[in-house]
Amino acid sequence: MSRLLVTGGAGFIGSNFVHYVLANTDHSVTVLDKLTYAGNLASLDGLPADRFRFVQGDIADAVLVDELAAEHDAIVHYAAESHNDNSLHDPRPFLDTNIIGTYTLLEAARKHGVRLHHISTDEVYGDLELDDPARFTEETPYNPSSPYSSTKAGSDLLVRAWVRSFGVQATISNCSNNYGPYQHVEKFIPRQITNVLRGDRPKLYGTGENVRDWIHANDHSSAVLAILERGAIGETYLIGADGEKNNKDVVELILTELGRPADAYDLVTDRPGHDLRYAIDSTKLRTELGWTPAYADFAAGLADTIAWYRDNEAWWAPQKDAAEARYQEQGR
Structure with missing residues (x-):
């Protein structure tokens, strides 16, 4: 192949x-x-x-x-x-x-x-x-x-x-x-990172309790x-890499990594039909094919990702204003 x-x-x-x-x-x-x-x-x-x-x-x-x-x-x-x-x-x-x-x-x-x-x-x-x-x-x-x-x-x-x-x-x-490099700024993690890098407050749907397996x-x-x-x-x-975190914890990690107060975010209207929690059991992949994740520590992987967005503003800046305009139209 x-x-x-x-x-x-x-x-x-x-x-x-x-x-x-x-x-x-x-x-x-x-x-x-x-x-x-x-x-x-x-x-x-x-x-x-x-x-x-x-x-x-x-x-x-x-x-x-x-x-x-x-x-x-x-x-x-x-x-x-x-x-x-x-x-x-x-x-x-x-x-x-x-x-x-x-x-x-x-x-x-x-x-x-x-x-x-x-x-x-x-x-x-x-x-x-x-x-x-x-x-x-x-x-x-x-x-x-x-x-x-x-x-x-x-x-x-x-x-x-x-x-x-x-x-x-x-x-x-x-x-x-x-999560990682090259992700469009409309998505959750890069949106919050680039908001903080531009001096804006992150936006968190509902109360931020929704859990994702990163x-x-x-x-x-x-x-x-x-x-x-x-x-x-x-x-x-x-x-999956056993990376369950709720959205509130992820935003607070981003703010802390970038030297901002952990509570410096805004709550916005939740998305209709917003799923509560995802979690993956990757046992089959690991046992049958011998795969293991290299980024087992989510906080370390997130820090690397933040550094990439900090160093590559020329890549994400052209997308940012249009993405935020769409969110403003939706009240989010």
Whole structure:
């Protein structure tokens, strides 16, 4: 699998995967990205020209996808509409990309006998109660709560059906919330970091008790590579790093790391249908494929991430005003 086609590779976790693969393997990578507002070519700066190329295009473009699939050994499918707030405002793009786009890739993989790995989210499982000791496993029933998570659930089911019905060589991973470099400033952690860096107060939905299971993007990348190279066809693997933190604690860690009072944030109107808690049990991934996270200490990984945003204002500043304007329109 030396030639990888990475969809959505100019986005956050896709670009981190591209950097990780090119730094740690001999694979070559082609990125296919539509370059919506969430894609950023600057996230792919500095990559080796002899092993990397970029193609701008839509994963729902069947002709283009067919041509690219024929040239590659494997497809790693990151491309997705992925922001819950945006899905509540306009669900249609989530159907076009997450459902039709995934179908288009599956058909190309089927035609050309190409290995496919599909990146999904733990949000397809719905949420857990704050005091529930359980975690999501590969057997947890799907219970999505937003247009985003429901379209991701639908795309997962398409992959499973194409494996069973047509013998497509595919695997799925459902990952917890990612943090790290190159994440759009509309997302929770970079929004709070960049607010503080600009002298603004962080914004916290509701009372900040919602819990997410955080994983550094590099750890997600290493897990995906392990699944791509050693995972069993037709299997689903959950990716998590035991990083459960509530949003209030995360904001306070950011403020403290940046030398501000821990309570220097504002509470804003909660998001409709805001899931309470996500938590991943990654036992299958760890025991069957021998994967372990490098960033086991969330506070250390967060400090590294804060340092990256501090040092790369030129990357995130052009996005910031537009992102905050959208939040102001929503009262958040």
